[in-house]
Amino acid sequence: MNIVSVLVQLVGGLLLAPLLPGLVQHWKARLQGRRGPSPVQPYRELRRLWGKSVVSVDGAGFVYRTAPAVAAAALATAVLLVPVSADAPGLGVGRDAFALFGLLALARFVAAAACWDVANGFALMGASRDLMVAVSVEGPFVLAIAVAALISGTTSLDGMIAGTAGGGVWSSPALGLAAVAFALVVIAETGRQPVDNPDTHLELTMIHEGPLLEYAGRDLAMLQWVGAARHWLVLVLAAQVFLPHPHPVWQQLALLPVVLVVLCAALAIAETLVAKMRILLVPRLLAVGAAAALLGIVSWLVQL
Amino acid sequence: MASVLVAAVALMAAGSSVAVWRRWFGAGVALQTAGAAVLCAAGFWMLASGTTIGNTFAAAFEPRFGVDGLSAFFLATVGAVAAPAFLYAGRYLDDSARGRTVAVLSGAFVLVLVEVLCARDPLTFLTGWELMTLLPAAMILVAHPEDASRRTVFLYVAATHLAGAGTWIAVLLLAHAGALGGTPVAQGSALQVAIAIAALVGMGTKAGAMPFHSWLPRAHPIAPAPVSALMSGVMIKIAVYGLIRVLVDWLGVLPLWIGVVVLALGALSAVAGVVYAIFQHELKRLLAFHSIENVGIILLGLGACLVLRARGADTWAAFALAAALLHTLNHALFKSLLFLGAGSFERATGALDLDRLGGLLRRMPWTGGAFLLGAAAIAGLPPLNGFASEWLTLQALLHVPAYGGLGDGVAGALALAALAATAALAVFCFVKVVGLVLLGPPRRTAVAEAHEVDVPMRAAVVALAAGCVLLGLVPGLLFHELVALAPWPVTENASLGLKLPGTGSLPTLGIALSLGLISVALAALRGRRSTAPAPTWACGQQVEPALAWSSAGFSKPLRLVLEGVLRPEREISVRARGGVVQEVSYRGRVPHLLDERLFVPAVDASLRAAHHARRLQTGRLGTYVAYLIALVLVLLAAVKAGVIG
Numbered sequence: 002m003n004i005v006s007v008l009v010q011l012v013g014g015l016l017l018a019p020l021l022p023g024l025v026q027h028w029k030a031r032l033q034g035r036r037g038p039s040p041v042q043p044y045r046e047l048r049r050l051w052g053k054s055v056v057s058v059d060g061a062g063f064v065y066r067t068a069p070a071v072a073a074a075a076l077a078t079a080v081l082l083v084p085v086s087a088d089a090p091g092l093g094v095g096r097d098a099f100a101l102f103g104l105l106a107l108a109r110f111v112a113a114a115a116c117w118d119v120a121n122g123f124a125l126m127g128a129s130r131d132l133m134v135a136v137s138v139e140g141p142f143v144l145a146i147a148v149a150a151l152i153s154g155t156t157s158l159d160g161m162i163a164g165t166a167g168g169g170v171w172s173s174p175a176l177g178l179a180a181v182a183f184a185l186v187v188i189a190e191t192g193r194q195p196v197d198n199p200d201t202h203l204e205l206t207m208i209h210e211g212p213l214l215e216y217a218g219r220d221l222a223m224l225q226w227v228g229a230a231r232h233w234l235v236l237v238l239a240a241q242v243f244l245p246h247p248h249p250v251w252q253q254l255a256l257l258p259v260v261l262v263v264l265c266a267a268l269a270i271a272e273t274l275v276a277k278m279r280i281l282l283v284p285r286l287l288a289v290g291a292a293a294a295l296l297g298i299v300s301w302l303v304q305l
Numbered sequence: 306m307a308s309v310l311v312a313a314v315a316l317m318a319a320g321s322s323v324a325v326w327r328r329w330f331g332a333g334v335a336l337q338t339a340g341a342a343v344l345c346a347a348g349f350w351m352l353a354s355g356t357t358i359g360n361t362f363a364a365a366f367e368p369r370f371g372v373d374g375l376s377a378f379f380l381a382t383v384g385a386v387a388a389p390a391f392l393y394a395g396r397y398l399d400d401s402a403r404g405r406t407v408a409v410l411s412g413a414f415v416l417v418l419v420e421v422l423c424a425r426d427p428l429t430f431l432t433g434w435e436l437m438t439l440l441p442a443a444m445i446l447v448a449h450p451e452d453a454s455r456r457t458v459f460l461y462v463a464a465t466h467l468a469g470a471g472t473w474i475a476v477l478l479l480a481h482a483g484a485l486g487g488t489p490v491a492q493g494s495a496l497q498v499a500i501a502i503a504a505l506v507g508m509g510t511k512a513g514a515m516p517f518h519s520w521l522p523r524a525h526p527i528a529p530a531p532v533s534a535l536m537s538g539v540m541i542k543i544a545v546y547g548l549i550r551v552l553v554d555w556l557g558v559l560p561l562w563i564g565v566v567v568l569a570l571g572a573l574s575a576v577a578g579v580v581y582a583i584f585q586h587e588l589k590r591l592l593a594f595h596s597i598e599n600v601g602i603i604l605l606g607l608g609a610c611l612v613l614r615a616r617g618a619d620t621w622a623a624f625a626l627a628a629a630l631l632h633t634l635n636h637a638l639f640k641s642l643l644f645l646g647a648g649s650f651e652r653a654t655g656a657l658d659l660d661r662l663g664g665l666l667r668r669m670p671w672t673g674g675a676f677l678l679g680a681a682a683i684a685g686l687p688p689l690n691g692f693a694s695e696w697l698t699l700q701a702l703l704h705v706p707a708y709g710g711l712g713d714g715v716a717g718a719l720a721l722a723a724l725a726a727t728a729a730l731a732v733f734c735f736v737k738v739v740g741l742v743l744l745g746p747p748r749r750t751a752v753a754e755a756h757e758v759d760v761p762m763r764a765a766v767v768a769l770a771a772g773c774v775l776l777g778l779v780p781g782l783l784f785h786e787l788v789a790l791a792p793w794p795v796t797e798n799a800s801l802g803l804k805l806p807g808t809g810s811l812p813t814l815g816i817a818l819s820l821g822l823i824s825v826a827l828a829a830l831r832g833r834r835s836t837a838p839a840p841t842w843a844c845g846q847q848v849e850p851a852l853a854w855s856s857a858g859f860s861k862p863l864r865l866v867l868e869g870v871l872r873p874e875r876e877i878s879v880r881a882r883g884g885v886v887q888e889v890s891y892r893g894r895v896p897h898l899l900d901e902r903l904f905v906p907a908v909d910a911s912l913r914a915a916h917h918a919r920r921l922q923t924g925r926l927g928t929y930v931a932y933l934i935a936l937v938l939v940l941l942a943a944v945k946a947g948v949i950g
Contacts, residue, residue, distance in 0.1 A: 015583040016948070017561055022673075054665070054834050054835055054836055055831065055832075055834070055835045055836075056835060056836045056839065057835040057837070057838045057839075058835060058838060058839065058840070058841050059838050059839065059840050059841065059848075060664075060745070060746050060841075061838075061841075062666065062667055062744070064666070064668070064744055066828075067824070067828055069618065069827075069831070070823075070824045070825075070827035070831060071820070071824045073823070073824075073827050074820050074821075074822075074824040074827060075687075075820060077819070077823050078816060078819040078820055081819060082809075088385060091812075093812060093815040093818075094812060094815045094816045094819050095802070095810045095811050095812045095815065095816065096809030096810050097696075097809030097810060098809065099698060099699045099700065099808075099809055100809065100816065101694050102725065102728065102818075103685060103687040103692045103695075103696065104687060106684070106685065106686055106728065106729065106732050107681075107686045107687055107820075109732060110681065110684060110686055110732050110735075110736055112725045113736040113740070114736055114739050114740060114744065115604060116740070117736070117739065117740025117741070117744040117745050117854075118740075118744040118745060119745075119841045120745035120746055120841060120848075120853060120854070121404065121841045121842060122745075122843060122852055122853075122854050123842065123843070123844065125854045125858075125859060126854075128736070129733075129858075129859045129860070129861070129862050129863075130862050132729075132732065132733045132736065132780075133727050133733070133862040133866060135732070135733075135864050136726060136729040136730055136733060136863070137866075138729075139722075139725040139728065139729040140722045140725060140726050141722075142725070143699070143721055143722055143725035144489060144718060144722050145720070146720060147703055147706070148805055150703060151703075151706060151707055153810070154707075154807060155808065156700065156703065156805075156807070156808045157808060157810070158809055159809075160809070204844060209440035214842060215841060215842060216723070216834075219830070219831045219832070220831065223831070234805070251678075251949075264487035270385050279864055279866050280862065283602075284866045292768055294933060295715070295718060295719070295722075296658050298706055298714065298715065298718045299711070299715060301706075302709070302710070302711050302714040302715070303711060
């Protein structure tokens with residue numbers, strides 16, 4: 002079974018990840034009464050971008066040139082790190098949930114540093130907002146992970162998938178509260194409404210897209226893949242840790258695609274129903290998530 | 306081994322003495338550097354081999370010296386920072402009388418640090434402790450004899466001496482109770498609590514933990530670069546050494562709530578330190594606030610250790626202690642790297658105002674590259690050393706709720722969230738620093754014409770950067786030794802990465818390889834074919850220097866979000882004539898509330914009190930005789946009433 006797990010992890014994380022934002026965009030358009038792009042549109046864009054040359058910007062240097070590769074490497078390493086089932090061998094980068102924070106932060110750091118390298122005011126505006134949102138996400142993210150880790154007694158992600166499997170853990174509110182927090186983390190990390198509007202192409206309103214502003218060609222392709230891989234990582238965690246999932250590994254693997262598709266549909270519905278909120282209110286929304294996860298920890302401590 | 310240590314000390318002492326003469330200045334500094342390097346090597350060797358030499362602690366009145374594992378680790382840390390700092394100082398300080406004096410004093414300063422670490426009796430320890438405060442004050446005064454810095458130095462000495470009384474109280478009470486000789490203080494007794502609180506105030510002040518930190522962002526930035534590196538890199542670490550000695554080693558198992566207090570101090574220092582760092586617009590001052598943040602992270606590890614120890618989770622308590630120690634060394638390396646780098650930038654461009662630098666990575670590739678690595682390390686990014694120790698501290702904090710009850714469990718969870726937020730804020734802050742200092746166009750003529758500094762100054766920062774990379778790749782080697790430093794027995798298996806039970810483990814080498822190989826492969830795939838350079842996109846506007854993004858601008862979203870806590874002040878004045886706006890001026894400032902509401906009033910009140918007290922000292926003989934007679938009368942009355950005697 003573990004060969005299959007590794008295959009799903011690598012093929013899914015590295016190759017199928019762009020399908021997730023594609024599905025969300027597709028269904029969102031349908032829900033809004035448009036025909037919209039096909040779900041494979043992200044692949045078409047990646048192919049088109051891969052064929053184009055990169056641009057060079059006046060005065061930009063080493064950091065601008067290498068940032069997309071380093072950001073993509075950080076996310077690829079994160080894909081290697083996050084297993085899709087409870088029975089998956091390590092791939093040499095460990096399995097630890099807290100290591101994920103460092104890798105995501107690295108991708109964010111190099112992308113924002115590249116904005117300084119090209120000295121683009123609009124890109125920097127996006128980058129500073131992106132980092133501000135990241136600061137607010139960190140609290141609910143780490144506390145939600147902490148709830149799952151306390152329940153399963155390990156911060157190893159495969160152990161966490163095993164520890165939160167089955168119906169028993171849902172008899173206490175702890176994991177449910179963590180799931181509320183993680184839902185907000187998913188929205189913020191993937192840059193979806195109400196935190197960010199992925200459809201905006203106005204420089205003044207960009208958050209996640211801001212740092213991509215000066216890139217083209219293969220650089221932009223890598224950065225777009227980074228966004229897709231981020232969808233994969235948080236949605237896999239949501240499906241296999243924070244939502245009910247069965248014990249047997251084959252059932253976990255079989256259910257994963259279904260749950261991912263459902264989660265994409267849920268994101269599309271949420272984007273259709275909710276308008277983007279004022280950026281300064283985003284930290285409050287995420288603080289609600291942190292409070293929920295903290296309550297989850299309290300309820301776990303109380304039932305001891 | 307003792308002879309090697311003595312040789313290291315002798316080398317540094319000889320170097321510091323001969324550096325007095327101008328013709329021997331270079332040789333003296335070289336001797337100092339060699340001595341510090343030997344000290345570093347000897348410290349690590351003693352830590353690895355588990356040797357202890359010399360005396361053990363005793364409440365004796367004769368000078369006693371000795372080295373055990375904990376001292377050896379801190380000696381290694383001192384050496385690891387002092388060697389590059391001396392090397393750097395050899396070129397940074399000129400051979401004028403002033404420069405030579407600073408070089409001699411910094412040699413003496415490092416020797417005093419060694420004395421504190423090797424002291425095995427209360428008096429030697431406390432003498433070293435006081436000299437450790439006074440020598441940097443002397444160095445700052447020699448380098449900057451102006452009135453403004455004199456006032457700062459006065460505040461620094463006053464604050465650290467007044468609060469430093471806690472150190473005296475703690476050490477003397479311990480000596481009196483016989484805890485230095487090995488008799489443990491009764492657990493939960495009032496004496497144990499009093500000692501712990503006194504040590505937290507006294508040594509916490511020296512470490513720069515909030516809310517006792519006000520001297521730190523004042524004193525560190527005005528010192529010459531190598532002295533700042535020594536102060537931020539090692540002096541505040543000696544206070545951490547003192548805290549670990551008292552709280553972990555001498556006091557035995559402390560009540561749970563002391564651990565929670567340490568966690569709270571750590572969380573406050575970490576979060577508030579980095580938040581105020583983000584709103585600093587001068588590089589060295591910003592770095593000084595980051596020292597407070599990192600002391601906070603170290604205290605979080607120490608607090609987790611104390612709580613877990615009180616809960617009986619000895620293995621994880623030892624891991625938490627090792628996390629705090631590892632972060633101590635890591636911070637010593639990257640903070641001295643950043644301070645030395647800042648010194649080089651100041652030397653090359655004349656000033657360190659963040660909004661008026663830029664583009665230094667291209668002009669000073671060695672210093673700039675090392676500074677970039679240091680910034681990534683302090684931001685806790687893989688695969689560098691800051692990431693490893695922050696990961697360990699996160700794990701230690703997670704185990705506080707895992708082993709704890711409701712109260713300490715919630716405290717642990719809040720500390721966990723605080724550390725995660727601190728890491729994200731540090732990324733925010735150092736993106737800003739890297740961007741404003743190293744990247745983008747130069748913002749002043751002097752910056753545009755900056756040149757790389759001399760080879761020894763480059764070598765110092767590159768060596769420290771290499772240390773950051775090495776400890777990031779194989780933290781496990783050191784971690785194994787640090788776990789063994791806990792004064793209770795723990796078993797742990799050695800590995801190169803960090804492989805702990807109940808975690809997904811952190812194979813640092815594997816992560817570094819994966820990051821490195823994939824980046825290189827992708828960079829190769831990307832190719833070098835690109836269009837002709839075009840100006841950056843400014844929505845069709847001409848890109849002008851006036852459009853350059855500033856430090857305040859980049860941190861604005863965070864300032865707006867935290868407005869309720871930070872209370873930023875702003876002033877906008879618009880001058881219009883006949884309805885046409887002629888001039889708009891804007892002034893914004895983020896006040897340091899803890900400082901302005903607590904520290905400054907305390908300083909003013911004590912200065913006023915001192916002014917009143919001065920009236921007692923009239924200088925007239927008659928008054929003093931009257932004082933004496935009054936004293937005798939009061940004493941006689943007291944004896945008569947049976948209060949004394």
